[in-house]
Amino acid sequence: MNHLSEEQLILHYYGEEGDTLAAERHLDECAECRALYGSLQRVLNVVDTLPVPELAPDYGARVWQRIERQLPARRGWWPAAPVWRWMAAGAAFAGLLVAAFVAGRFYQRSPAPAIAQADPAAHEKILLVAVGDYLERSQMVLIELANANPKAPLDISSEQERAGDLVSESRLYRQTAVHTGDTAVANVLDDVDRVLMDIARGPSQLSPEELEKMRQRLEAEGILLKIRVLSSNVRNHEGPEAQPAAGQKL
Amino acid sequence: MELTDAAIVSRARAGDADAFRVLVERHSRSLFRLAFRMTGNQQDAEDVVQDSFLRAYRQLAGFDERASFGTWMYRIAANCSLDLVRARNRRSGRHAPADEDRAEDPMAQLPSNGPTPERIALSGEIRHRVAEAMEELSPAERTAFVLRHFEGMRMEEVGRVLECQPGAAKHSVFRAVQKLRRALDPLVSVAK
Numbered sequence: 001m002n003h004l005s006e007e008q009l010i011l012h013y014y015g016e017e018g019d020t021l022a023a024e025r026h027l028d029e030c031a032e033c034r035a036l037y038g039s040l041q042r043v044l045n046v047v048d049t050l051p052v053p054e055l056a057p058d059y060g061a062r063v064w065q066r067i068e069r070q071l072p073a074r075r076g077w078w079p080a081a082p083v084w085r086w087m088a089a090g091a092a093f094a095g096l097l098v099a100a101f102v103a104g105r106f107y108q109r110s111p112a113p114a115i116a117q118a119d120p121a122a123h124e125k126i127l128l129v130a131v132g133d134y135l136e137r138s139q140m141v142l143i144e145l146a147n148a149n150p151k152a153p154l155d156i157s158s159e160q161e162r163a164g165d166l167v168s169e170s171r172l173y174r175q176t177a178v179h180t181g182d183t184a185v186a187n188v189l190d191d192v193d194r195v196l197m198d199i200a201r202g203p204s205q206l207s208p209e210e211l212e213k214m215r216q217r218l219e220a221e222g223i224l225l226k227i228r229v230l231s232s233n234v235r236n237h238e239g240p241e242a243q244p245a246a247g248q249k250l
Numbered sequence: 251m252e253l254t255d256a257a258i259v260s261r262a263r264a265g266d267a268d269a270f271r272v273l274v275e276r277h278s279r280s281l282f283r284l285a286f287r288m289t290g291n292q293q294d295a296e297d298v299v300q301d302s303f304l305r306a307y308r309q310l311a312g313f314d315e316r317a318s319f320g321t322w323m324y325r326i327a328a329n330c331s332l333d334l335v336r337a338r339n340r341r342s343g344r345h346a347p348a349d350e351d352r353a354e355d356p357m358a359q360l361p362s363n364g365p366t367p368e369r370i371a372l373s374g375e376i377r378h379r380v381a382e383a384m385e386e387l388s389p390a391e392r393t394a395f396v397l398r399h400f401e402g403m404r405m406e407e408v409g410r411v412l413e414c415q416p417g418a419a420k421h422s423v424f425r426a427v428q429k430l431r432r433a434l435d436p437l438v439s440v441a442k
Contacts, residue, residue, distance in 0.1 A: 010427050014398060016405060042438045043431045050380055052283050053292050060275030067300050071267065071307050147337060158308055
């Protein structure tokens with residue numbers, strides 16, 4: 001009598017054996033195969049008892065809250081937006097036109113047009129929140145590269161894409177920091193920007209030697225340390241009111 | 251009627267972040283289960299889930315809409331888990347499985363003549379050995395086994411996630427089961 005192989009028994013356990021009836025018949029008749037199958041069942045049933053932690057019912061929503069701010073902006077947002085967003089935008093625009101018309105009819109011209117004078121403190125806080133978020137994401141990219149396997153070549157195309165997004169984003173922060181006289185912030189952003197730009201424009205495949213050079217550069221320039229120090233300062237200066245509400249993008 | 255993943259993915263690809271939120275909320279739990287079984291650690295599993303969605307979002311433009319979004323996410327999460335396990339092993343050597351609270355041990359709740367201290371101790375030991383035996387599997391064996399055994403995927407699907415032929419996936423599962431049986435059978439026979 002031909003016995004069932006261990007592979008056949010495994011497939012039978014998972015219901016993927018082609019001829020299930022023949023396998024069943026054989027197991028009824030063959031004590032040796034039955035014993036082996038019994039051992040297999042016991043072991044696999046025991047493996048099933050490894051517990052998985054219970055998750056809160058809103059786990060998915062919490063994951064979304066954590067990742068939402070880290071998602072790079074995608075083109076094509078408005079065309080894909082639901083119809084109500086277009087309607088809301090249209091209504092807001094129409095409202096503005098009506099308000100402008102009414103204001104023009106009933107109020108005299110003021111000598112100095114009072115365009116919404118932004119509160120400088122609020123401005124600074126918004127900048128700080130945006131910079132904090134930017135630094136956090138830059139740090140993630142650089143840490144991934146710094147912690148990569150030093151002995152194997154590495155495909156960094158996804159890190160390059162993120163670095164490219166961050167570079168285009170940082171210009172605005174740097175200009176604002178320069179404009180508001182925050183040279184310390186502007187200098188760190190400059191340093192981070194240079195590294196990110198080199199990553200974004202460099203090769204997508206890094207050899208272990210290139211990776212090591214990158215690691216040495218990060219260490220020599222103290223980039224990660226600068227990011228941590230600035231992040232910590234930013235966090236200390238951020239007021240709670242400057243934190244964006246859930247779902248709000250800067 | 252609930253929209254299919256394919257319809258939601260189309261919207262997300264067009265830049266609708268709300269659509270991507272639906273995908274995150276729909277798939278987070280199953281990805282967590284997979285990541286936890288791959289990494290054996292809750293915090294690591296949560297990191298894997300987040301990282302997987304971030305990677306998926308960045309790679310959404312390259313996603314083949316004819317494929318299953320769930321399978322694609324499993325592939326990303328399996329790769330993230332493997333990266334994390336490799337990095338963890340590199341940093342601190344072998345990671346010892348966490349010693350869970352034995353009072354909630356499912357083994358102790360198996361039908362028996364009563365939860366004697368010996369039985370509870372033995373069940374805790376078995377679970378510890380199961381976790382250890384899982385750690386001994388190679389990355390491919392572990393991934394294939396988790397997908398087949400815990401996630402109930404057929405061998406063809408396992409092959410799709412691992413981007414290999416079904417035959418290769420099958421062999422990874424075989425090797426995993428054989429290793430687990432060799433490691434655990436003596437202990438399980440004692441506990442019978």
